[in-house]
Amino acid sequence: MDFDLLKKVVSDYNVFCSIAENLEWIKIKEAHENWFRTYPLGIFVDAYEFPEGYVQSNIADAYVRTILSEMAFSEGWDKDFWDISQEERKRCLTEGILLYKPYAVVQEVRFIKRSWEYLAQEIKYFATKNKISVLEQKKYIDKFQGAKVIEIGSWYNDFIYMAMKQNLILIVFCGFWD
Numbered sequence: 001m002d003f004d005l006l007k008k009v010v011s012d013y014n015v016f017c018s019i020a021e022n023l024e025w026i027k028i029k030e031a032h033e034n035w036f037r038t039y040p041l042g043i044f045v046d047a048y049e050f051p052e053g054y055v056q057s058n059i060a061d062a063y064v065r066t067i068l069s070e071m072a073f074s075e076g077w078d079k080d081f082w083d084i085s086q087e088e089r090k091r092c093l094t095e096g097i098l099l100y101k102p103y104a105v106v107q108e109v110r111f112i113k114r115s116w117e118y119l120a121q122e123i124k125y126f127a128t129k130n131k132i133s134v135l136e137q138k139k140y141i142d143k144f145q146g147a148k149v150i151e152i153g154s155w156y157n158d159f160i161y162m163a164m165k166q167n168l169i170l171i172v173f174c175g176f177w178d
Helices: 003-011 013-022 059-075 086-095 097-104 116-129 134-143
Strands: 029-034 041-049 108-114 148-154 158-165 168-176
Touching (some): 003 013, 003 059, 003 108, 003 148, 013 086, 013 097, 029 059, 041 059, 041 116, 041 134, 059 097, 059 158, 059 168, 086 097, 108 116, 116 134, 116 148, 116 158, 116 168
Antiparallel strands (some): 029 041, 041 168, 148 158, 158 168
């Protein structure tokens, strides 16, 4: 997996745009969980299932796809909103920079390898504090057991994690949100 390219994607809007403009829009399965119930401890969990072998050979494309899918979910857009021409994509990314860039580029890039156990504990802590049942948590904790994990960075007082296992990606946003 090309982690150097992935690091450039999360830190440079132009690199993100280049991939987003040329991205093959494939069908994926996705689930989005807003578990933010107890101020100020917040957690969002987004899970994505890609075609077999896609994540390992296209890690940067897969990450960009997760960001675009998260945007669609958060903004209430059609989940296939990015299935448009390259010219239209370029126009959206250029004219909509104030909307797209905060989703695409993290404020503080850390890119630290973490263990799955470390991320599972973060999920358990923030989910439990938000009164999310153990059964709900286990859907993700069991499914991603043994995943490779990167702490991507943060925007403010939070953490952004990416877990990868076979054709699955889990993005976890958690932290102290004011």
